Amino acid sequence: MTKIALVTGANKGIGKEIARQLGERGFRVLVGSRDLRRGEVAVRELVAEGLDVVGLQLDVTDPVSVRAAVERVSAYGRLDVLVNNAAIIPEGDDAVTRIGAEVLRSAFETNVVGLVAVTQAFLPLLEKAGQARIVNLSTSLASFAQVGDPESRMSTVLTLGYNASKAAVNMVTVMLANELRGTGILVNAADPGNCATDMGGWTAQRTPAQGAAVAVELATLNAAGPTGHVYAAAGRLPW
Template sequence: MTQQNIALVTGATKGIGREIARQFGGLGWTVLVAGRDLGRAETVVKELAEDGVDAAAIRVEVTDEASIAQAAAWIERTYGRLDVLVNNAAIIADGDGPVSEVPVDSLRAGFETNVFGLVATTQAMLPLLRRAEAARIVNLSSELASLSRVGDPESPMSTVLTTGYNTSKAAVNMVTVMLANELRSSGILVNAADPGNCATDMGGWDAPRTPAQGAAVVVRLATLPDDGPTGELHAEDGRLPW
């Protein structure tokens, strides 16, 4: 892959998303910093520019298909293609909790952003990705989406009772596998990344991993060689079980 890749990162105004953008910039790439709030995205772009990163701000609200379509049209007019899509935008919805207690509306909100928004964004960007020589799609997932890990009573994952988040990320894993199968003949590699529990608004500021560590997993999957894996879930130490 060339040093002039164009990468779109959703949810890039803070946390892991912002760090992914910074690390892509360090590779010499053009980074499209996407967020719900254009002003916040522009602030991040200014900060990245101070480090020499070629970045542009773009508004992408993944639950608003008009916003996604406008972003895709702007990318097409401005760059003509997209080399890397990182579907990072995600939430833990208010009220998320155990299956016996979680409000159904909380489940809906989680799936709206984490699954439906991811699929809508990917669909809109695919025509641009197909124009690249070796495009990559990385979907942010979690070890909490691993049925093997959550189903093991000895695993700490079994004690995390965020039903909406866990199930929506498990759905992201299935979307990842199905899209990888669909695109196998195209040369586009599609994988899911588990950044681990990082010190962010979502992970909590006492989490053991840094955003930089979490972002590194994503960057590795975004820079895979042509014979790299597709349709897999990876963490820092390698492939995770489904």
């Protein structure tokens, strides 16, 4: 039986690469995108590679869009994998002493509130899968240990909205893993590293394919796999 995976924000960058790699592993992948037309461009590219992918309009900040997406996915009867990839670094993101309240609020609205809303909405379908996986995209910039180290490059990145919202995503990951412990649903977060995308900057050394690999591994964990942690390519990240 073909497994069903949903990747939010999958029309470009790391999200599209996660969709590609899950498709290469035999999943039917639902390519979630806020703009369906942009999503369909990605779908056509992936279908041309022989992958089983379907476009799905999904704006994580719009309750109507989320409900409509759940209705569409309900036709499959279950959801085996949810990858919460959609996120923003809001325009004007800055240091604590300079960031505007609306900028900070917009980061949390998409990166945290939207992620939780989508997870809550799809949880009944994930429960029907029996051995589902939830993967939340995180970052080393959410690590208190790394950002708190003045010798670390992470301490120099002054984007409070992104950093703090992703730290909140880590807490969501831990708390949800605790709630679902023993149900067969494993919940982890993935740090793709700084990849060459419009968010990470096109001069970054890591490719989207390299960044996606961590999330794909967590999405395909066996039943004995971990839950409630954050992983990067080098292994488990410190909080």
